[in-house]
Amino acid sequence: MTQTATxxxxxxxxxxxxxxxxxxxxxxxxxxxxVFAVTGGSIPxxxxxxxxxxILRERLWGRCKVRNSDAKVGIxxxxxxxxxxxxxxxxxxxxxxxxxxxxxxxxIEVVSPSTEAxxxxxxxxxxxxxxxxxxxVLVGSETRTVDVFRRNPSGEWTFIPYxxxxxxxxxxxxxxxxIDAIYEDVILEQDTYPxxxxx
Numbered sequence: 723m724t725q726t727a728t729x730x731x732x733x734x735x736x737x738x739x740x741x742x743x744x745x746x747x748x749x750x751x752x753x754x755x756x757v758f759a760v761t762g763g764s765i766p767x768x769x770x771x772x773x774x775x776x777i778l779r780e781r782l783w784g785r786c787k788v789r790n791s792d793a794k795v796g797i798x799x800x801x802x803x804x805x806x807x808x809x810x811x812x813x814x815x816x817x818x819x820x821x822x823x824x825x826x827x828x829x830i831e832v833v834s835p836s837t838e839a840x841x842x843x844x845x846x847x848x849x850x851x852x853x854x855x856x857x858x859v860l861v862g863s864e865t866r867t868v869d870v871f872r873r874n875p876s877g878e879w880t881f882i883p884y885x886x887x888x889x890x891x892x893x894x895x896x897x898x899x900x901i902d903a904i905y906e907d908v909i910l911e912q913d914t915y916p917x918x919x920x921x
Contacts, residue, residue, distance in 0.1 A: 736800050740821055749792070752803040760805050767832045767863045769908045771807040774830055774861065777899055778810055786812035786895060787823075794822035795829065797851050804848065807832045810895060813854060825854040827894045832861045846871070850879070856894035864912065866905050 733755030734742060743750050743757070750757040762768070771791060779788040788810050794803045803822055806829045811817075813825035829849055831841045841860055849858055858871040858879075868884040872893065884890050890899045 736803075739801075739803070749805055751794075751805060752801045754801070763832065763834060764863060766908050766910055767807075767834060770832050770861055770863060770904060771830070773906055773908065774832075774904055775808045777903055778808065778828075778895075778897070781897055782810065782812075782895060786810050786827075787817055789823060795826055795849075795852075796822040796824050797848050799824070802848060804845070806830065806849075811854075812895065824852075826852060827854055828857045828859065828892060829855060830859040830861060832863050834863050857892055859890075859892075861904065864910055866901060866910070868901055868904065 734752070734757065735755070736752065739750075739752045739757060743752075749760040751760055775788055775790050778786075782788055788808065791805050791807045793809060794805055795809055796803050806826075808828075808830035809823055809826040810828040810830075811823050811826045813827075816823045816825050831837075831845070833841045838860075846858060849855055856873050860869040860871075862868070866886050868888075868890050870882045870884065870890065870892070871879050872882060873879055882891070884901055886901065888901050890901055890904070891897075892899065
């Protein structure tokens with residue numbers, strides 16, 4: 723997903739933001755009183771996010787809440803408020819959340835060339851402020867790659883890359899997911915070929 727600046731008459735408080743956004747046709751992320759429209763991604767992006775969310779929901783049913791890109795995560799009670807592609811919270815405080823989650827253990831972003839730099843740097847810097855977050859997952863939308871950033875007990879982040887035929891380990895929720903399942907029935911641009919025209 724990508725952001726587009728949205729003009730508003732005044733800087734919004736978090737309460738104003740929730741009331742204002744409820745009247746808007748698009749989703750908006752909130753940073754220090756400013757809002758940014760969140761636009762959709764490609765078809766592969768949507769398919770990958772749905773696959774990942776479906777797998778997690780089926781396997782974590784009754785144990786954790788799995789939410790899609792319509793659900794915000796709040797870095798603090800006053801923001802920023804961000805829409806990740808998929809979030810997982812096993813914290814009871816998030817089970818009855820109405821406006822945003824605050825205690826996710828896993829956040830997943832499906833990246834594209836236009837969003838990858840921000841997802842790996844600025845957005846990750848925000849997510850690292852969440853004390854409950856144990857794994858941050860970046861999934862390729864043009865290649866079959868999954869990068870997992872995992873917080874170890876000392877608070878340091880380690881990087882584990884996965885590619886074709888690997889099994890992705892999410893230790894925070896004790897799951898092993900074949901990368902083929904994440905990309906099941908997903909047609910990437912690299913999988914298509916130009917149409918041959920015969921004259």
